[in-house]
Amino acid sequence: MEFLNLVLVAPIVDMIEYPSFFIEVVFGGLMSGVMYSLVALGFVLIFKASGVFNFSQGVFALFAALTLVGLMTGTVPFTLNKSLPELPAWVAIILTFIVMIGLAIAVERIVLRPLVNQDHIIMFMSTIGLAFVLEGLGDTIWGSEVKALDVGIPTGNFLIGEIQIQIFDLWAAGIAAFLVVVLAVFFQYTRTGRALRAVADDHQAALSVGIPLKNIWIIVWSVAGLVALVAGIMWGSKSGVQFSLSLIALKALPVLILGGFTSVPGAIVGGLIIGVGEKVAEVYWGPLVDGAIENWFAYVLALVFLLFRPQGLFGDKIIERV
Amino acid sequence: MLYRESGQFKTSYSADQAIFPIRQDNWAMVVFLLVAFIAVPYFGTEYFFQAIMIPVLIFALAATGLNILTGYCGQLSLGTGGFMAVGAVACYKLTTGFPEMNFVLVLLLSGIITAGVGLLFGIPSLRIKGFYLAVATLAAQFFLSWLFNKVAWFQNYTPSGTITMPPREVFGIAVTGANADAMDRYLFCLVFVLILAMAAKNLVRGPIGRSWMAIRDMDIAAELIGFRPFQTKLMAFSVSSFYVGVAGAMALSLWLGSVETAEAFDINVSFQVLFIIIIGGLGSMMGSFVGAAFIILMPIVLTNVMVGALGMQAVTAKHFEFMFFGGLIIFFLIVEPHGIARLWQIAKEKLRIWPFPH
Numbered sequence: 001m002e003f004l005n006l007v008l009v010a011p012i013v014d015m016i017e018y019p020s021f022f023i024e025v026v027f028g029g030l031m032s033g034v035m036y037s038l039v040a041l042g043f044v045l046i047f048k049a050s051g052v053f054n055f056s057q058g059v060f061a062l063f064a065a066l067t068l069v070g071l072m073t074g075t076v077p078f079t080l081n082k083s084l085p086e087l088p089a090w091v092a093i094i095l096t097f098i099v100m101i102g103l104a105i106a107v108e109r110i111v112l113r114p115l116v117n118q119d120h121i122i123m124f125m126s127t128i129g130l131a132f133v134l135e136g137l138g139d140t141i142w143g144s145e146v147k148a149l150d151v152g153i154p155t156g157n158f159l160i161g162e163i164q165i166q167i168f169d170l171w172a173a174g175i176a177a178f179l180v181v182v183l184a185v186f187f188q189y190t191r192t193g194r195a196l197r198a199v200a201d202d203h204q205a206a207l208s209v210g211i212p213l214k215n216i217w218i219i220v221w222s223v224a225g226l227v228a229l230v231a232g233i234m235w236g237s238k239s240g241v242q243f244s245l246s247l248i249a250l251k252a253l254p255v256l257i258l259g260g261f262t263s264v265p266g267a268i269v270g271g272l273i274i275g276v277g278e279k280v281a282e283v284y285w286g287p288l289v290d291g292a293i294e295n296w297f298a299y300v301l302a303l304v305f306l307l308f309r310p311q312g313l314f315g316d317k318i319i320e321r322v
Numbered sequence: 323m324l325y326r327e328s329g330q331f332k333t334s335y336s337a338d339q340a341i342f343p344i345r346q347d348n349w350a351m352v353v354f355l356l357v358a359f360i361a362v363p364y365f366g367t368e369y370f371f372q373a374i375m376i377p378v379l380i381f382a383l384a385a386t387g388l389n390i391l392t393g394y395c396g397q398l399s400l401g402t403g404g405f406m407a408v409g410a411v412a413c414y415k416l417t418t419g420f421p422e423m424n425f426v427l428v429l430l431l432s433g434i435i436t437a438g439v440g441l442l443f444g445i446p447s448l449r450i451k452g453f454y455l456a457v458a459t460l461a462a463q464f465f466l467s468w469l470f471n472k473v474a475w476f477q478n479y480t481p482s483g484t485i486t487m488p489p490r491e492v493f494g495i496a497v498t499g500a501n502a503d504a505m506d507r508y509l510f511c512l513v514f515v516l517i518l519a520m521a522a523k524n525l526v527r528g529p530i531g532r533s534w535m536a537i538r539d540m541d542i543a544a545e546l547i548g549f550r551p552f553q554t555k556l557m558a559f560s561v562s563s564f565y566v567g568v569a570g571a572m573a574l575s576l577w578l579g580s581v582e583t584a585e586a587f588d589i590n591v592s593f594q595v596l597f598i599i600i601i602g603g604l605g606s607m608m609g610s611f612v613g614a615a616f617i618i619l620m621p622i623v624l625t626n627v628m629v630g631a632l633g634m635q636a637v638t639a640k641h642f643e644f645m646f647f648g649g650l651i652i653f654f655l656i657v658e659p660h661g662i663a664r665l666w667q668i669a670k671e672k673l674r675i676w677p678f679p680h
Contacts, residue, residue: 053453114656120452121398122659125600125651128593132648139641250589253457261453296468299461303446306458310449320542 011284024163025283026276031169033275034176035238038231039252040259040267041180042224047261048200049220050112052123056131058249060225063103063138065232065241068096069149070142077141089151093229100225101218108218135246144243149236172234179230180268183223187264192219200262254302260312270313274298325673341523358512363505371504376577378611378618379511380569385598385610386522387565392596393605394526395558396538397447398455401462403591405563407583408436408466409570411476414485417575418478425490425497429514429571436567437560439466444559448552451541463589470583477583486580498575507576514572518565523607525561534558535605566595601654603663612662620647 015022039057046054070077071092074084087095111126157166187193198206199216207213235245255274259266278297286293311317325346332338342348362375384406391397412432416423423431443462450458470476477485489499496502497510525531533554536544545551574581581587594617602613624646628639658665 111652111656115659118655118659121392121604122600122655124453125596126655128597129648129651129655132651133645134648136641136644136646136648140638140645144637144641250460253460257454257457293468296461296464299458299464303450303458303461306450306454307446310451310454312454 006288007285014284020163025279027163027165027169029276029279030272031166031173031275032279033272034169034173035231035234035248035271036252036255036275037268037271038176038179038227038234039248040255040271041183041264042227042231043252043256044259044261044264044267045183045220045224045227048264049196050199050217051120051203052112052127053120053261054224055124055127055249056134057224057228058246058252059131059134059138060100060103060228061232061235061248062241062243062245063134063232064096064100064225064229065149065236065245066138066142066147067099068092068151068229068233069147069236069241071095072149072151073147075142093151093233096229097226100229101222104218104221104225107221108214112217113214131246131249135243139243146240146242147236149233149241151233151237153237168238172238175230175234179227180264183227183264186223196220251298254298257312258302258305260314263312263314266312266314274301277301325670325676327674341527359509363509366505366508368504371508372577373622374618375508376504376511377573378615379508379515380573380577381595381598381618382611382614383515383518383572384566384569384595385602385614386519386607387562387567387569388595389599389605389607389610390522390526390534390565391558391562393599393603393609394531394538395534395555395562396541397444397555397558398452399459399562400456400589400592400596401443401459401466402566402595403587403589404463404466405436405440405566406570406573406591407470407587408439408563409433409567410574410581410587411470411485411583412436412567413571413574414478414487415476417488417490421488425492425575426514428490429568429575432571433564433568436570437564440563440566441556441560444556444563447555447559460589463592467584467588482582484580484582485574487575490575498579500579511572511576514568518568519607519611522561522565526607530557538605597651599661601651601661603661606661606663608666609661609663612666616662620650 039061042057042060043054046052046057069075071087072089074082074086076082076084107130111130112123115123115126153168153171155166155168157164159165187197195206195211195216196219198209198211199213203213206216231248232241232245235248239245252271255267255270258274259268259270278294278301281297282294306312325344327344327346330345332343337343342351366375384402387405388399388402391399409432412435413428416428416431417425439462443459446458447455471483477483480486487498489496489501491497492510495506497507526534533544533549534557536547536549537551537554537558541551544554570587573586578586598613598617599610600613601616602611603609621643624643625639628634628642629636634642654661
């Protein structure tokens, strides 16, 4: 009875008694959820278009952030000398995007093309290999110490009633929303976007009506590179550019299975659910078991959810035939 | 030439069904065992046993376990590190809780406990498939790491949070603890791993293995022709976890001696074992061993070459090692997605018909 009270009643009573604190927790959860969504989005884009489960998405974000910091501080690649002119943020961002496009082309050429038509697990393993390569490459080119990243997103906080809100979080949410709208418009209304959706639907049908698959893959990986860049900027500004940035990929995986591998809205909604769920669980139920449940709570939440809906919230319905 | 089966006639079913049906394979196996049991202990040094041979054997055993699950039954798992941690913790609790218990029994019981845990985390596999399942197994990895880190009972309330294996003897020879000789530990590992690998080999080529492979190739079709997917998958999960758990227990007791569970068996271990079976060959017993040797030896060789021969700084060498390792994995996947075991098979085929091309 005592135990049930602790687990089921006390946290709920807490929530109702101090609603402003609860709202603050939920708000904080939503904000970290936005960050998860950004990473998950990159996964979904690539999985939809090429059927590759790209484990290196987190390292993409790290690599983009490293490149951005390197360009902004005028670091000469491979030497750690800071003798190049320092670039303003927007120039550096554009240059980094170009680097990410170059990376996408290289990945398509070197990794994906020779592996066309292999098993999914082989493709998956190759992206783990890719993650190793990029990790080593990023550190070799730009050095491995923790770097601060400031692209001019305003910081500080203000109060609404009793609820404290970080201005940076609002910006992050705004930029993420903007990115999603841009992507949605791009996919819905442009020629390339239509081609991308066609490829996502059916590779062979798309090929047979004359859509060049190679270019599509390069475009998709470039877009994923752009998403990684945005995610890298957000996470990098928040907690510094360092190796642990690549681990956010692991955080994005439960988001992915909750939302479904093939759904862009799923990535967003899944991210928000996981973000809020994990913050609320940590704050209200965490103390019961000595805390730090954030690491696995998202996975267990996703796992329980999957038992009832194996394809995720918005994933394509799984139809199995012999 | 040397590798010919002409003149070797099989006159009984058991000869036809032997693990090594060709005489040359038998000889090769005998030579291999002689090297492993006599030459290696004779010439090996402490470093050689501790840094190469023992980890290779332990990871080969863990890879055998994962291979049963992923290679034979087709269920992708990223929770190997977590299950190794279960084995290690079970081994520690059993040895400290029951000091009289025979060490061999401890290892087997650790495996059985891990099998139970694996069974539990295998239940979702009936509904969840493919990458969804892979991510779901990550839940096991993170949850178990957290559990062993947070609950002090699993560490016998030691303030440092590390678990240390007390000394134990098998047939009067110390095999664990600080005083155990590296060669004795190696030989114990070798015997244990060989027996378990033999059991696994016989399991996968019997009816149980065939049902696993049927589920792997297409689970719905297998269900239609009468294999029960739930029992078969859970069987694969528990047998696989048994092997992984024994490997974890051996890693604690025979190799590392003292570990911080969450650190020693983290997600990187899961990936390492997955690499081993992919590079060695999915669905091949030999692949697990060759892959383990490859994955353990490669970083050592790379570091020695780069730091020792080329005079690079250790940090730079570490970064290069990352790149080289990743590049090599991609290269291997492109050249031969079915692993080293497949290359070996092709070589054998070629030898049998040499000098003719077909």
